[in-house]
Amino acid sequence: MNNIFVYCELEDGLVGDVSLELLTKGRTLANQLNCQLEAVAIGSNLTGIEKQLFPYGVDVLHVADDSRLAPYTTLPHSSILIKLFQEEKPQIALMGATSVGRDLGPRVSSALHSGLTADCTALEIGSHEDKKAEKVYENLLYQIRPAFGGNIVATIINPDCRPQMATVREGVMKKEILDPNYTGTVHNLKVADYVSDTDFVVSVIERHMEASKINIKSSPIIVSGGYGVGSKDGFKLLFDLASVLGAEVGASRAAVDAGYADHARQIGQTGVTVRPKLYIACGISGQIQHIAGMQESSLIIAINNDPNAPINAIADYVITGDVETVIPKLIKYYKKNSK
């Protein structure tokens, strides 16, 4: 009762990174609240799954193992979580802000009438005073998230309803093994008691990997490269930075014409016009045709070895240096400083 639960995403018998990150965070919160950390694994062929989870400090692992439970579909996974949460009454329940967690979380929170905060960037424990009701709440989960297109950061609380539910994106929290020899107990659920046949009304008939279409226009962060990046290989660095920041990669016309990047990524007068929250221009001199397509970005960082590049005039931050030296450092220090 009153423990912290983490729903674990599984793919081909492996626990997803996002879930391990949440377990790491969950362990810290459990220590602060002096309660236990419990994990839920729902899927098929899960024998031995605890070996992947216990090292992260899991005290109790609930396993629902049934061939019908993989791949993920909404209804059976929701039914299991809803009933399990009704029995175990967690105070906090965390899941990944992925196509699974963001499908499952709202369904479960609606059934339990508990609050859910999507895409949190930080989770903390704190108190809250309700002045109207003259009530003080201790040990609430502060669910901190950007809103309004990233223009504000809100702290959300659920004073009265339990569990306090939150989703967190992959890569936001740190993943850290607590103790390789940590052991907890495994609680095998009798699946038939938790799901009904009508839960299997939706079935997955096909799954395959497929790269998504490039959509730089709607990305809040764009890492963009110009001729100064030097080669197609040089663009790989940009993709690395983009994947760390959750950004898309754009390019100037010169870079596209040189074959460094796809035409779909071209930004500027003959490409697309973008207005991201953050635009990182790497090795882009700043021809007017390019600037026309990105000058309304909220924040511009220019990385260029020419201190007099025209792009510097419209940039908020100018880094004078080589792209291949600066980007690895950006990645390194982002990883070091992000939560």
Add this chain to the structure above:
Amino acid sequence: MSLHILVLAKQVPDTRNVGKDAMTPEGTVNRAALAAIFNPEDLNALEQALRLKDLHPGSTVTILTMGPFRAAEIVREALYRGADNGYVLSDRAFAGSDTLATSYALSCAIRNLPETDLIICGRQAIDGDTAQVGPQVAEKLGWSQVTYAEEIISVENGRIRVKRRIEKGVEVLDGKLPMVVTVNSSATNCRPRNAKRLMKYKYARIPNELQASNEDYMNLYSNRDFLNIGEWSVNDIVCEPQQLGLSGSPTKVKKIENVVFQSKESKTFTDADTDIEGLIQELISNHTIG
């Protein structure tokens, strides 16, 4: 087989096109500088509905939105593009709703409709980005759901086939109607306004927008019923008032912090480690990244 399709849509401030004047000097959001638009993914949802209508003659597409009276603007927009009719759910009692209270109010309003086979909505709205209302409406109605849809492939004999776009690839799901489908921005863009429909629905209004004093004008609405957009208040739906608005919302906002943008004065850094780390720390502390 003709279908009764409901599209859920939201009018949102255009947070994607945040120009420099969207933030006041104090660093707060200048709402007046942000246009109110049709939530982009809801337009993708509308297109999926209109395509099904094209494929299944006799089908109807209804649009439902919850918000202030001015949200009737997006109902008109949907009519111009091919929807058949629409409703605005508006009442002070809904103020302060979180996603759960919103879903509850919407689900009560949906029960007002005589028949609905399929509900389609955008995956998420750009002002909150929560992606919660679709699945929560499905749960309140006791329907199944498919989220992150890129294409509704087919609807035949009460079964539906949907292509989902997820992190690493695509999934094709087969399910049974009724169902709630939430649509991604990777789906086909919505068709533009149709000129004939624009002429036809230009004066479509909810009762609250009508100028009751002008008799000729009011006659227009009694003679041409298609110009009347439905308007529902809390009295028009069967609901438990406790579940609405602030009292029906388990989540509360404790604190709002504005993200302050720097003034337009550029700072220069070298490629030294200390400089780069300082920059990253600054960007993280002002929530630009991270």
